[in-house]
Amino acid sequence: MGGGQAAFALIAKLRALQDMRPVTVVAAEPSLPYQRPPLSKKYLLREMTLDRLLYRPEAWYAEHEIDIRLSTMVTRVDRKTKEVTLSDGSRLAYETLAFATGATPRRLPASIGGNLEGVHVVRDFQDADRLAGEMQPGRRVLVIGGGYIGLEAAAVARTCGLEVTVIEMADRILQRVASAATSAIVREIHRSHGVDIRERMGLHRLIGEDGRVSAAELADGSVIPADLVIVGIGVAANDALAHDAGLETANGILVDSHGRTSDAAVFAIGDCAVLPWQGMRIRLESVQNAVDQAEAIAAVLAGGSEPYDPKPWFWSDQYDVKLQIAGFGLGHDETLVRPGQREGSVSVWYFRQGKLIAVDAINDAKAYVTGKKLLEAGVTPNRALLADPQVDLKSLLA
Template sequence: MGHIVVIGAGQAGASLVAKLRKDGYGGAITLIGAEPVPPYQRPPLSKAYLLGDMALERLYLRPESFYAEADITLRLGQEVSAIDTAAQTVSVAGEVIAYDELALTTGSDPRHLPAAIGGELEGVFTVRTLADVDAMAPAVVGGARALIVGGGYIGLEAAAVCAKRGVKVTLVEMGERILQRVAAPETSDYFRALHTGHGVDIREGVGLDHLVGDTGRVTGAVLSDGAELAVDFVVVGVGITPSTTLAEGAGIVIENGIKTDALGRSSAPHVWAAGDCASFPYRGGRLRLESVPNAIDQAECVAANMLGAGVDYVPKPWFWSDQYDVKLQIAGLNTGFDRIVTRQGEGQVASFWYFKGETLLAVDAMNDPRAFMVGKRLIEAGKTADPAQVGDPGFDLKALMRA
């Protein structure tokens, strides 16, 4: 029946192997992960888990017993050192494993601060893995002083959790505004007000010059405007990059991630890719999506195609972020928008609708699940909406679905 090897035991890898079994694959499956724990959810790490509201076992995507019952070999805490696409083997923990088909679901890696500006000091954290958050948790205590570097969603979520724990938070963003690369000014304004209302000191147009340390531990920061801060710990949220080192070493083509065709095949025979690490054809160009829904959907599509389905992957982009008591839900991709329509609800309920000409591209919905769901369905159906109706808080959005 053959042997399918999957490298990367995150959301995409776990979804892929489960789909293989669900679709009837009866051969051997090996799932290899660098971390010493079974596949787990990443989004709650920096929120519910860090706050102590979620136990470790609840992070797991499936009970560890699932893999044994499904006859999936888990190799955890092991790094794959090389892939030989000609011999169809991978080298892991001193062993060479043969495969018939290989899937790369290696995810992404956080960007780190350079050592030259203090990035290697103790007390400087990224928020990506269970180990990252376990290392950071003891520092997140009431009265501590934190510097958050980066005003994207990672940085803002970390700021929210720290503020809820009573930490004095300063957040710096080099761009003109928080969320500048991913959202409209209206969304930036909403979240700036939300965070400042919770006591977070947000400094936009200001970067980090360097960190200051004492006996190897961070004690302060000097900002690009010359301001000096005393800090007890630093959280770095300056983005992630696709994890492609293994693929590059194997001679697989990289283009903003592992380059795949619409089915999920890489440039190497019998090698596939899915999730954060993979880029795929989209509307005449290429796209790489960093989201849980994409990791699941793309991995399941690739699994089906490994078994001969021959179905192109068509993404249905959506994302979310939890900050304080606000749930942000995003439908679609806002690239190229030229107009924003605001729909204001009561209190913290609001949504921002992105249009290009008369075409609806995306929706940012804050505590407004109806706006999110209507926008998502319209976008997936290739439909648009009347901006005047969208902006009228008295208009029933559900009527758009009947148009």
């Protein structure tokens, strides 16, 4: 179930492993599976078209004997009979079922104006199409939420010549996903491009005129004009169907290291899966996890037994800045900021109880590659050498 990155990676890997069992993909969207990261960047800027985002053309699915059903949803899972009911009323029997249902953007409640015209989220190509039509120079956009999605949208809007205000309820932007040092670097990048960033600032309500948003009243009582609003306040895992089927859920579908749910015949992969990692339960919202986990579970389905051990990495493009992240900085207690060799390049190294756990590299590919290799090898570099910008990072791998 699902037609995104994880679903495609699973079926592609199954066929690459010569597993030719019958496969049916049930996808709610009207499009064949496509890349999502460019939606809030190049696709929104109209630098890429949808056909260029497709993982494979339609003929590929027929050639690989994959039945893909678009604009279709599973409405019920009956684990006793091993059948799913589809939105057209038909039923499908299964031997193995995989949830790749992803996540849904959180929206503003209608009681504070979330249902006004001009209020947008960005999750699929149709969302991006609606927003692209509004990206007109000189217009005023309010971005609610200072996470990666909100900041990427802010960067695109500013590139298009819009006046941009970002509000974030937390003490700082990127608070949930990055260190204070990284937040400071990214904040300065946006402010240098003319974005008005207001932290520790909530939204009281949106104000409408003839059914369309025209302004926003903020938590401090101030009112700012807004021709459109982009909501980037996180996502909720699509786990309701799994919950209704009696599977274990907790803002996501709980799985073991082989992707199995509490039912051995049912798996979950990608953004909807809550997986074990270093003694914790986490949900990784990233392309890397969707692909790596799906391919690992495909190998299990094809007869393998190797558990999935996540090696997290992420990226974000904002203006001409590339932020690359290796590892997972959750629970860090110390950071070290290292200037890069080129102007504007810098990296932030995360430690927990003295151990390297993550690296944020801003326009610094060498720091990202080195950090990723150190993390994969389980090596924590000498702190004094790391702090010295004159020391070649490659020497830390010796």
